[in-house]
Amino acid sequence: MQNKEITVALTGNPNSGKTTIFNNLTGLRQHVGNYPGVTVEKKEGVIEYKGYRINIIDLPGNYSLTAYSQEEIVSRNFIINEKPDVVIDVVDSSNLDRNLYFAVQLIELNTPLILAFNMSDVAKKIGKETDIGLLSELLGASIIETVGSKGIGKGEILEEIIKTVESERRKKIEVKYGEEIENEISNIISALEKEKIHIFNFNIKWVALKLLEQDKEVIDTIEKDAGEKYQKISEAVTSSINHIKSILRDSPEVIIADARYGFIKGALLEACREVETGKLDKSEKIDRIFTNRIFGIPIFLFIMWLMFQLVFSLGKYPVGWLELGFEKLGALISGITPQGLIRSLLVDGVIGGVGGVITFTPNIIMLFFAIAVLEDSGYMARAAFVMDRVMHKIGLHGKSFIPLVIGFGCTVPAYMGSRILENKRDRLVTMHINTFMSCGARLPVYILFAGAFFPEIAGNVIFSIYLVGVLMAVITAKVLRATRFRGESEPFVMELPPYRMPTLKGVLIHTWERVWEYIKKAGTVILAISVLMWVLFTFPMIGDNYSQDYESQIEEIELLNQNGEITGDEYNSRISEIEAKMAGEKLVYSAAGRIGHFMEPVFRPLGFDWRIAVATISGIAAKEVIISTMGTLYSIEDADSQSESLQTALNKHYTPLVGYNFMLFTLLYFPCLAAMAIFRKEAGTKEMLFQIGYTLLLAWTVSFLVFQIGRLFV
Amino acid sequence: MRRWGFRKHIIRGPRRVPLIHEKYFSMADAVPGRKYRLVRINGGYRINSRLCAMGFIPGEIFYISGASRGGPRCVIIKGTKFAIGRGMAERIQVEEI
Numbered sequence: 001m002q003n004k005e006i007t008v009a010l011t012g013n014p015n016s017g018k019t020t021i022f023n024n025l026t027g028l029r030q031h032v033g034n035y036p037g038v039t040v041e042k043k044e045g046v047i048e049y050k051g052y053r054i055n056i057i058d059l060p061g062n063y064s065l066t067a068y069s070q071e072e073i074v075s076r077n078f079i080i081n082e083k084p085d086v087v088i089d090v091v092d093s094s095n096l097d098r099n100l101y102f103a104v105q106l107i108e109l110n111t112p113l114i115l116a117f118n119m120s121d122v123a124k125k126i127g128k129e130t131d132i133g134l135l136s137e138l139l140g141a142s143i144i145e146t147v148g149s150k151g152i153g154k155g156e157i158l159e160e161i162i163k164t165v166e167s168e169r170r171k172k173i174e175v176k177y178g179e180e181i182e183n184e185i186s187n188i189i190s191a192l193e194k195e196k197i198h199i200f201n202f203n204i205k206w207v208a209l210k211l212l213e214q215d216k217e218v219i220d221t222i223e224k225d226a227g228e229k230y231q232k233i234s235e236a237v238t239s240s241i242n243h244i245k246s247i248l249r250d251s252p253e254v255i256i257a258d259a260r261y262g263f264i265k266g267a268l269l270e271a272c273r274e275v276e277t278g279k280l281d282k283s284e285k286i287d288r289i290f291t292n293r294i295f296g297i298p299i300f301l302f303i304m305w306l307m308f309q310l311v312f313s314l315g316k317y318p319v320g321w322l323e324l325g326f327e328k329l330g331a332l333i334s335g336i337t338p339q340g341l342i343r344s345l346l347v348d349g350v351i352g353g354v355g356g357v358i359t360f361t362p363n364i365i366m367l368f369f370a371i372a373v374l375e376d377s378g379y380m381a382r383a384a385f386v387m388d389r390v391m392h393k394i395g396l397h398g399k400s401f402i403p404l405v406i407g408f409g410c411t412v413p414a415y416m417g418s419r420i421l422e423n424k425r426d427r428l429v430t431m432h433i434n435t436f437m438s439c440g441a442r443l444p445v446y447i448l449f450a451g452a453f454f455p456e457i458a459g460n461v462i463f464s465i466y467l468v469g470v471l472m473a474v475i476t477a478k479v480l481r482a483t484r485f486r487g488e489s490e491p492f493v494m495e496l497p498p499y500r501m502p503t504l505k506g507v508l509i510h511t512w513e514r515v516w517e518y519i520k521k522a523g524t525v526i527l528a529i530s531v532l533m534w535v536l537f538t539f540p541m542i543g544d545n546y547s548q549d550y551e552s553q554i555e556e557i558e559l560l561n562q563n564g565e566i567t568g569d570e571y572n573s574r575i576s577e578i579e580a581k582m583a584g585e586k587l588v589y590s591a592a593g594r595i596g597h598f599m600e601p602v603f604r605p606l607g608f609d610w611r612i613a614v615a616t617i618s619g620i621a622a623k624e625v626i627i628s629t630m631g632t633l634y635s636i637e638d639a640d641s642q643s644e645s646l647q648t649a650l651n652k653h654y655t656p657l658v659g660y661n662f663m664l665f666t667l668l669y670f671p672c673l674a675a676m677a678i679f680r681k682e683a684g685t686k687e688m689l690f691q692i693g694y695t696l697l698l699a700w701t702v703s704f705l706v707f708q709i710g711r712l713f714v
Numbered sequence: 715m716r717r718w719g720f721r722k723h724i725i726r727g728p729r730r731v732p733l734i735h736e737k738y739f740s741m742a743d744a745v746p747g748r749k750y751r752l753v754r755i756n757g758g759y760r761i762n763s764r765l766c767a768m769g770f771i772p773g774e775i776f777y778i779s780g781a782s783r784g785g786p787r788c789v790i791i792k793g794t795k796f797a798i799g800r801g802m803a804e805r806i807q808v809e810e811i
Contacts, residue, residue, distance in 0.1 A: 064767030068760060098769040098792040214759035250772065253759050257766030258773075283795070284779065291780050291788065385797040389785030398786065398797065492786055492799025493768065 006054045006165055007082065011075060011106070012090030013099050014061040015378075015497035017118040020148030021090050022058045023509050025157065030509075041416075049158050052165075057084070065105040067217035070419070076217075079111060086112050086164050088157065093117035093145070094126055096272065100264045101257075103139065107173050108206060112164050113141035116157060120145040128274050135271035140173035149503045177209075177259040180247055184240035185209060191236035195229040211237045212244075213253045283498040287382070291496075296386040303379070304405070307370040311363055318362035323642070326355035341538070349534030352628045354527050358519070364440050365515050367409040372510035376502035381494060388492055394474050395481035397421055398492055400430040404473070407437030408466075411671040413514055414439075415678045425485040428683055432480060433473040435675075435695055438466050438667050441623040444641035445666050448627055452647035453659035465663050472668060472698065529621035529673070530628075536592040537632055542585060550582050587633060592617075606665065606700070607658040607707040616665065622672040657710045661703050668699035737810075741789070742803040744810075746778045752791070753807040761805070769794060770806070 010025075012018035022030075026045025043058035059078055060071035067073050079087060089106055091099040096117075106113050117123075117130070136143045142160050146153030177185070188208040210218040211233070223230045244252045290299055330351045337343040374380045380402055388398025399421055407414035414434045421427040438446075446465055450458035554575065561571040587593045596614035603613045611633045618629040627641055634649040650659065670676060670692050680688040744750050752774045755762050769792035776791035786797045798806075 064763065066760075066763040066767065068764045068767075095793045098794055101767055101769070213763060216760070250754070251759060251762055253763045254755065254766060254772060257763065258771055261771055287780065287788070287795070293780075381797070385786055385788070388797065388799060392785070392799075398799070492797065493765065493802055494797045495768070496788065496795040496797055498795075 004052050006052050006086065006161065007084040008054055008056045008086045008088060008161055009059050009075075009079060009082075009084040010056055010088050010090065011059045011079075011102070012061060012088075012116075012118075013063055013092065013102055015495060016061070016090045016092040016099060017148040018058070018061055018090040020503065020506050021088075021116055021118060021146060021157075022056065023506060024148060024151050024154050025056055030513075047158075050162055052162060054158070054161060062102065064102055065109070066213065067215050073217055079106070079109060084111075086114060086161050088114045088116055088161075089141075090116045090118050090146075090148075093120045093123040093130070094128060096123075096128075096130070096268055097261070097264060100139075100268075101260055103141070104175060104260045104263060107140060108175060108209070110172055110203060114157065114160050114164060115139070115141050115143045116153065117143055117145045118148050118153075121147045121150075121152075128272065130273075131271045135267060138173075138267040138271060149501075175260060175263045177256055180244055181212070181252065181255060181259065184212060184244060184252075187240055188212065188233075188236055191233055195226060195232055209256065212240060213256055214241070283378075286499050287496070290379070290382050291385055296382075297390075300383055300386050303374070303383075307367070307374075310370055311366045315363040315366050319359055320642070322359040322362070326351060326359060329355070344538065345531070345534055348537075348632065349530050350527065352530065352631070354523070354530055361515065361519065363443065364409060364518050365511060367440060368511045368514040369507060371406060371409065372507040373502050375510070376500065376506055378497045378499045381496045384494060385496060394477040396429060396477055397423070397426045399494060400426060403430055403434060404437050407434040407439060409440050410514075410518060411435065411437070411439045411675040412678050413517065415675060415682055418682070428687060429477055429480050429485050431679065431683055431687075432691055432694070433476045435670055435691065436469040436473040436476065436668065438469045439623070439671055441672065442666055444624055445619075445626050446663050447641040448630075448643070448647065449650065449659045449663050451642070452650040453654075453656040461660070461663075465667055468664060469667050472702070476694075476698075529618075529625065533592070533618055533621065533625065533629065536595075537587065537590050539591060540589065542589040545589065546582065546585055548581075550578055553578055602700075605708070606703040607655075607661055607711075608665075608703075609653075611653075612658075612662055616669070619666060619669075620673060622674065623666060626666065655714065657707065657714045661707050661710070664706060665699050665703045668695060668702055670695040738807045739809075740804045741787070741798070741806040741808050742800055744778045744787075744803075744808055746780060749775060749777060749811050750808045751775050751811050753809055756805045756807065761802075765806075768796065770796075775811070776808075 010018060010022055012021075022043065022045065026047060030043055030045045041060070045056045045058070047054045047056065057078070059075040062069075062072045062075055065072060065076045065079075067076075078084070087106055089103045091103060093099075103113070103115055115136075117132070123130070132143050132145065142164065144153055144156045144160055146157065176182070185205060185208045188211055189204055192204060192208065207218060207222075211222075222233060226233065241252055244255065248255055289295060292299075330347045333346050333351065334343060337346060371380075374383070383405070384398040384401050387401040391398050391400055400418075403414045403417035403421075406417045411434055414437065415431055418427050418430045418434065421430055443462070446462045447458070450461045454461045557566070557571060557574050557578075560566050561568070566574075588597070592614050593610070595617060596610035599613040599617070600608075600610040603609070603616070608616070611630070614633060615626045615629045619626040627643075627646075630650070631643065631646055634646060634653075654662075676688055676692065679691055738753050741750075741752075752770060752772055754772055755765055755770065757765065774791055776789050778787055779790050779795065780788040786799045787803055789796050789798050789803075
């Protein structure tokens with residue numbers, strides 16, 4: 001039987017627990033995508049219920065349906081154009097007054113509405129009692145009480161969806177805006193009707209209201225549709241606005257908002273009873289410490305430090321297990337495939353490349369877990385508050401801080417996270433400097449090099465690299481603000497939600513989404529790059545073009561061994577010495593070796609040899625590939641960040657200064673191709689090219705200075 | 715003389731919006747522990763609609779719960795706490811009650 005399809009749009013204020021409700025309804029069967037043309041995330045989930053196929057679309061969290069941000073426009077256009085069968089508005093029932101503002105706008109749009117009164121347990125605890133039946137009548141929408149964190153209300157919501165779809169439409173509730181506004185609305189309506197303009201195929205009163213509110217999106221649409229006729233409409237609207245301003249002494253958008261709040265207040269006065277408990281809010285008490293003038297920043301730094309300890313000290317163990325697993329897998333495949341190109345491709349190319357990336361998934365999991373906890377608990381917003389002043393000094397927004405922190409995990413989601421900045425200039429500067437927030441993929445490179453050259457103080461050395469990154473970010477932000485992105489930054493207004501205990505389910509789902517994106521990157525881009533690298537490293541094949549006759553040398557040693565003139569140990573060491581030499585020559589002969597040699601003059605002033613040049617080129621694909629490239633270059637199988645033989649080899653070939661310099665270079669040049677692909681999607685080709693050029697230039701200059709100056713002292 | 719780190723003592727210049735009435739002042743001058751009423755927002759339609767949607771509406775009573783010098787302040791309005799930047803706070807006229 002073909003199930004009947006229902007489309008449900010899930011909306012709500014930020015911090016109303018909308019995501020929790022969405023997770024409860026759909027579980028893990030979610031699909032994350034993007035709205036066409038814009039970079040707003042689109043989450044969908046499907047559930048089968050009572051013969052219906054319910055498709056739930058999680059719209060971005062908003063305060064209103066004005067055209068303030070891309071998210072709001074996406075939500076509004078979805079509701080207007082796609083006409084979902086049901087709209088669910090998730091409301092924080094401990095704060096109905098403010099949360100219902102969004103609901104009123106949905107009521108104005110005359111959508112089939114279900115209000116999910118979330119966190120109803122909290123509301124009761126603080127002494128708020130609501131007559132649900134009466135309020136539902138007054139608002140013209142069904143109301144379901146839910147407790148997202150405990151999964152209460154899921155069944156009722158599903159029932160109500162079915163009921164709303166099957167039943168007749170309810171009566172339309174009209175919000176009264178007062179005589180003045182209503183008069184002007186009818187004036188605009190008649191102007192619209194005279195010019196025969198119908199946009200959005202929608203309620204004309206709503207269009208008139210939006211014109212009074214000076215909604216840019218609606219104005220633009222009319223201007224495009226109406227062409228010359230727009231002039232008349234515009235005149236009518238302007239005269240209405242001036243009329244209202246002269247009589248009511250405030251702009252129409254404020255008066256209209258006031259009327260909406262008035263409508264809510266009226267409904268709540270009838271249906272709600274509030275018992276004053278007079279208790280000092282728990283959040284308030286916590287905030288006195290966390291956002292304290294003096295302790296705020298130290299506490300913030302401590303939490304960041306704690307996060308890093310969790311990610312890197314605790315993550316060490318599962319990383320070790322995964323490495324062992326990949327080693328075994330490589331050995332297994334070596335055992336069942338014949339010697340030759342195929343085995344080399346599978347073991348060296350695929351497992352070497354992709355395995356190297358997958359092995360540090362545990363770090364990524366823990367990092368995103370920590371970030372999800374910080375976000376869900378409400379601390380992330382405080383971090384932005386605490387940091388706003390500092391960020392302002394470098395011309396950024398307090399909110400910029402959040403994508404920057406995420407940048408320490410992976411630059412890809414960090415670029416995407418920059419969307420929280422409404423102002424384009426703020427967003428672009430934040431994206432450009434996010435590169436210098438050293439991402440997780442660069443860490444294994446640091447671990448390898450710091451372990452090789454500074455085993456005693458590896459932790460401090462790595463920390464210093466991170467600090468240099470932050471310093472470069474600050475300088476870059478200053479420079480960009482003074483040159484390419486001049487102008488005021490967006491006014492800072494941000495909600496500080498009450499502290500909440502994060503739910504395990506919510507945190508796990510958040511973590512999983514991001515980790516999955518990372519694993520997908522390993523399975524696609526990095527797989528392709530690994531194969532490409534393998535080709536570069538394998539062809540053209542050297543054949544018989546060795547500089548010495550290694551074959552006969554090996555035969556000679558074998559003969560000595562057979563005659564018992566050398567011990568087994570000596571035999572093995574001499575054979576592997578020759579094999580390493582052969583591998584080295586093979587590489588020099590291959591395309592990668594030739595590119596490295598060709599590029600060497602560029603890298604020489606930085607103290608880098610052709611091997612590092614090759615590794616740097618492979619790092620363009622993804623920074624973590626640098627390690628496996630280095631491994632191949634030194635003929636060490638299955639090299640990873642902990643590989644002692646690779647560390648020994650590095651130590652033999654380079655000075656600590658060069659080792660540190662290479663860490664700096666790795667930090668500073670653009671993160672990886674995948675990140676650049678995202679950058680292009682978010683900011684356009686021009687900005688991406690600027691990012692690539694700028695970071696390469698900066699990396700080269702800084703490394704040049706460090707090497708040339710450092711050389712005088714070391 | 716302008717030395718690094720000693721600029722906090724310099725009082726901010728007159729970037730204030732002209733006041734309607736002398737008892738009104740900007741939210742940037744409101745201090746923790748007192749009760750205020752929001753009088754007016756001097757913004758464009760975009761800022762106005764945004765702030766209204768967040769509950770910053772003329773006539774609304776609010777408290778300041780914390781602020782750093784020169785940085786953003788914490789405002790509790792309609793039962794919700796917001797961080798509001800200095801530049802924004804300067805555009806909001808309030809009165810003490």
